[in-house]
Amino acid sequence: MKRPEVSPPQPWTFPAPRSERLDNGLLVHTFHRPGQHLIDATMVIDLPLAAEPAGVEGVSTILNRCLDEGTAGHPGTTFADDLESRGAVLGAGSSYDAAHVSFEVPATRLAEALPLFAEAVLEPTLDEADVRRHVQLRLAEIEQQRAHPAHRGAQAFRGAVVGSGYRASRPTAGTGETVARITTADVRAHHCAHYGPQRATLVLAGDFGDSDPKQLVADSFGRWQRTTAAVPHETPLGDEPRALLIHRAGAVQADVRLGQFGIDRTDSRWPALRLGAFVLGGGFLSRLNRVLREERGYTYGVQLANTPARHGGLLALHASFRTEVAAAAVAEARELIRVDGDRAITAAELNEAVNFLVGVAPLRCATASGLTDQMAALVEAGLPSDFVNTHALDLKRVIADEATSAVAQLMPPERLTLVVVGDADALAGPLSDQGFALEVLTDQR
Amino acid sequence: MAHMPAVVRYSLHESTLDNGLRVIINPDDTVPVVAVNLWYDVGSRDESPGRTGLAHLFEHLMFEGSAQTSAGEHLAAIQGVGGSANATTWFDRTNYFETVPTGALDLALWLEAERLGTLDLTQHNLDNQRDVVMEEKRQRYDNVPYGDVLIHLVELAFPVEHPYGHPTIGSMDDLASATLADAQRFFSTHYAPNNAVLTLVGDVRPDDGFRRVARAFGQLPKAPTAVRAPAVPLPPLTGTPRRRVSAAVPADAVYLIWRLPTRDTPAFDAVEVALAVLGDGQTSRLHRRLVRTDLIAEGAGASATGLIGGTSIGFANARALPGATTERLEAAIVEEVERFIAEGPTEAEVDRVKAQYEREWLGELARFDTRADLFSCYATLHGDPDAVNRRLDEVRALSVDDIGRAAAALLAPENRAVLEYRRATA
Numbered sequence: 001m002k003r004p005e006v007s008p009p010q011p012w013t014f015p016a017p018r019s020e021r022l023d024n025g026l027l028v029h030t031f032h033r034p035g036q037h038l039i040d041a042t043m044v045i046d047l048p049l050a051a052e053p054a055g056v057e058g059v060s061t062i063l064n065r066c067l068d069e070g071t072a073g074h075p076g077t078t079f080a081d082d083l084e085s086r087g088a089v090l091g092a093g094s095s096y097d098a099a100h101v102s103f104e105v106p107a108t109r110l111a112e113a114l115p116l117f118a119e120a121v122l123e124p125t126l127d128e129a130d131v132r133r134h135v136q137l138r139l140a141e142i143e144q145q146r147a148h149p150a151h152r153g154a155q156a157f158r159g160a161v162v163g164s165g166y167r168a169s170r171p172t173a174g175t176g177e178t179v180a181r182i183t184t185a186d187v188r189a190h191h192c193a194h195y196g197p198q199r200a201t202l203v204l205a206g207d208f209g210d211s212d213p214k215q216l217v218a219d220s221f222g223r224w225q226r227t228t229a230a231v232p233h234e235t236p237l238g239d240e241p242r243a244l245l246i247h248r249a250g251a252v253q254a255d256v257r258l259g260q261f262g263i264d265r266t267d268s269r270w271p272a273l274r275l276g277a278f279v280l281g282g283g284f285l286s287r288l289n290r291v292l293r294e295e296r297g298y299t300y301g302v303q304l305a306n307t308p309a310r311h312g313g314l315l316a317l318h319a320s321f322r323t324e325v326a327a328a329a330v331a332e333a334r335e336l337i338r339v340d341g342d343r344a345i346t347a348a349e350l351n352e353a354v355n356f357l358v359g360v361a362p363l364r365c366a367t368a369s370g371l372t373d374q375m376a377a378l379v380e381a382g383l384p385s386d387f388v389n390t391h392a393l394d395l396k397r398v399i400a401d402e403a404t405s406a407v408a409q410l411m412p413p414e415r416l417t418l419v420v421v422g423d424a425d426a427l428a429g430p431l432s433d434q435g436f437a438l439e440v441l442t443d444q445r
Numbered sequence: 446m447a448h449m450p451a452v453v454r455y456s457l458h459e460s461t462l463d464n465g466l467r468v469i470i471n472p473d474d475t476v477p478v479v480a481v482n483l484w485y486d487v488g489s490r491d492e493s494p495g496r497t498g499l500a501h502l503f504e505h506l507m508f509e510g511s512a513q514t515s516a517g518e519h520l521a522a523i524q525g526v527g528g529s530a531n532a533t534t535w536f537d538r539t540n541y542f543e544t545v546p547t548g549a550l551d552l553a554l555w556l557e558a559e560r561l562g563t564l565d566l567t568q569h570n571l572d573n574q575r576d577v578v579m580e581e582k583r584q585r586y587d588n589v590p591y592g593d594v595l596i597h598l599v600e601l602a603f604p605v606e607h608p609y610g611h612p613t614i615g616s617m618d619d620l621a622s623a624t625l626a627d628a629q630r631f632f633s634t635h636y637a638p639n640n641a642v643l644t645l646v647g648d649v650r651p652d653d654g655f656r657r658v659a660r661a662f663g664q665l666p667k668a669p670t671a672v673r674a675p676a677v678p679l680p681p682l683t684g685t686p687r688r689r690v691s692a693a694v695p696a697d698a699v700y701l702i703w704r705l706p707t708r709d710t711p712a713f714d715a716v717e718v719a720l721a722v723l724g725d726g727q728t729s730r731l732h733r734r735l736v737r738t739d740l741i742a743e744g745a746g747a748s749a750t751g752l753i754g755g756t757s758i759g760f761a762n763a764r765a766l767p768g769a770t771t772e773r774l775e776a777a778i779v780e781e782v783e784r785f786i787a788e789g790p791t792e793a794e795v796d797r798v799k800a801q802y803e804r805e806w807l808g809e810l811a812r813f814d815t816r817a818d819l820f821s822c823y824a825t826l827h828g829d830p831d832a833v834n835r836r837l838d839e840v841r842a843l844s845v846d847d848i849g850r851a852a853a854a855l856l857a858p859e860n861r862a863v864l865e866y867r868r869a870t871a
């Protein structure tokens with residue numbers, strides 16, 4: 001049988017939410033999606049981590065983790081008992097730009113479970129014992145993360161490429177030193193100062209049937225009254241390139257990152273950079289993966305990933321290579337990201353990248369949780385809901401030269417930061433031979 | 446008991462091609478996308494001694510080209526139309542899947558049929574993907590703390606010669622010695638339309654879908670496939686087998702392991718709920734006892750892994766906070782298991798677990814790709830994709846007594862094996 005023709009995709013646009021503001025200022029975006037029997041919701045609170053008091057970084061995370069440990073209406077473990085018995089789940093996390101509290105429940109139980117979501121956001125008791133326990137658990141988690149090469153590498157890379165002094169250069173959930181200092185008073189003060197309806201946006205998606213989601217939200221969140229002052233977002237800058245080798249005696253692989261501080265969705269080069277990064281290290285047969293995995297067998301996979309924040313972002317190639325070939329792989333990767341001369345991105349490559357990035361949007365937004373996640377990411381970045389659609393049009397307008405030049409500007413091979421987590425005894429020599437001025441670090445155990 | 450809302454039932458359309466390919470279609474036009482999901486009834490349980498890891502290595506080779514496609518083109522072609530594709534290997538099966546815009550359904554079907562009909566097995570591809578798989582093993586198992594836990598667990602739970610006695614990733618030695626002849630034999634033994642189930646979920650009408658599938662797969666011949674020995678359930682573990690691993694882990698940890706019955710039998714379902722009461726989420730008994738009350742663990746949990754071949758496995762585990770020993774963690778878990786067996790669960794605990802099961806189940810059904818995978822799964826392992834529509838009712842029907850009895854019969858501490866991780870001192 002011959003290869004079948006592919007008919008062009010049906011036009012798809014990101015649906016416009018119903019957007020309404022409650023009397024207390026809470027902005028509510030609702031997507032009614034028939035057939036989506038789980039309701040997915042995220043409360044985005046405009047709470048940059050730069051708002052954390054300097055000595056107690058990580059307080060946002062401890063607050064997140066204590067939200068479901070008891071509320072005024074459901075003290076202690078009765079809150080989780082009640083929440084779970086309704087088939088609901090609550091989660092909370094922080095990025096550098098916002099806190100997000102997520103909630104999921106079968107549609108049939110939305111009305112009975114939504115008040116619990118509101119209690120967790122509005123009136124967590126934040127008891128001393130819970131705060132102290134979560135501080136201990138976070139300290140243990142820091143040790144777990146440090147032991148994990150990919151996590152250790154990601155954290156070191158962030159620390160190296162984001163200008164020192166910016167909150168975004170340090171871990172979201174705080175360091176051992178700052179977390180150990182967090183007290184119950186800190187956590188309560190943080191909640192008091194920043195959790196308020198004017199700085200919050202609630203996104204909900206799913207099959208609401210005949211019920212009126214706005215009314216349900218108003219019934220639960222309408223009583224939320226607290227005036228909080230907005231905190232400015234920091235606009236970090238990148239730092240000078242470095243080469244860090246974090247020693248892991250006997251490690252069989254080297255976790256490698258190569259990249260630098262990048263751009264965010266508001267930069268005019270963003271569509272071109274996304275496409276260029278896909279050509280170099282996004283698709284399965286990207287320039288990097290085709291050679292380093294499919295030809296050389298050096299790695300299970302290599303990606304060049306863009307991680308935008310509200311202001312700036314991270315741009316990094318990431319892969320794990322077996323120790324014996326890691327230095328050779330880094331050298332080859334540096335060549336593979338060059339787009340000068342006859343290595344410029346081609347129209348055919350660009351076309352596949354456009355097809356992928358435009359085409360996957362409906363797949364990603366097919367479920368309630370996919371829609372909620374996408375919308376919450378936009379809210380967090382301060383972008384409108386039609387960004388997905390205007391971005392799709394922008395992607396289609398990019399020409400190959402623009403993608404080439406975005407990559408050339410933002411991934412200049414000689415100006416990138418290298419972070420390797422691996423066996424320094426085996427790696428330091430061959431990496432230095434490639435001209436990297438290595439700083440070798442050894443973690444204390 | 447808390448009220449249990451009615452759930453959705455998905456309409457299923459079934460047909461079997463002359464070559465034995467079983468086709469299932471669940472039309473859903475809420476988004477212009479189709480999920481294609483193909484299960485081959487072969488997993489690591491079908492590997493022979495000395496050839497572990499072959500099922501998974503073979504899954505990699507399935508992406509390395511066919512008569513009309515070059516190496517890697519399968520994935521690139523799907524991505525090039527705005528779709529996604531992948532495959533996974535497990536003890537009981539190998540699944541391949543694509544999610545594509547409606548207009549690319551024929552492409553996805555053709556790519557799957559191409560590689561089933563004309564896979565390009567070469568020494569070069571084998572050597573390359575063997576290296577890739579070894580890097581996968583290093584990255585996911587060997588170079589991360591506790592990455593090898595599954596290897597130890599199956600080795601403790603099963604005799605080495607048992608179909609489940611080795612992990613799907615296989616051993617480095619066996620991977621190194623796999624030959625092209627092994628791969629060819631594996632292909633001819635297990636890859637045939639009559640050893641597969643193909644499910645479509647999404648924007649496709651059943652008659653149209655069957656026609657397209659027949660056009661792509663209809664000419665492929667039926668083939669004799671391996672006959673598996675009937676699965677014989679293993680007796681409970683005895684003598685408390687114990688393994689102590691000294692490793693570069695940040696905290697000591699302990700795992701308790703039990704043998705359980707075949708997946709989705711009433712006894713398995715009941716003991717799975719029992720393990721969830723013990724160890725799923727922050728309301729569970731182990732979390733409350735070890736993390737919240739005794740403050741000896743940074744995490745504690747319990748769960749079951751259902752397998753079709755006569756014996757499944759159940760686990761309970763905890764990771765120590767500084768100052769706590771694995772002995773103390775193990776003693777606390779054993780005490781909680783004993784108390785559970787003596788008292789049984791409460792109605793409230795069982796209702797919570799059922800409510801959480803419902804949410805997780807609806808979450809699996811919300812996505813086309815995971816919904817399609819469930820239909821393929823139940824058709825392949827249980828013979829009936831419509832079992833997906835009955836699953837919640839089966840779980841809801843379990844009583845507190847069923848669950849208490851299953852725990853008493855299956856989770857007795859004397860029938861456990863134990864895995865301990867001790868932090869190696871540098």
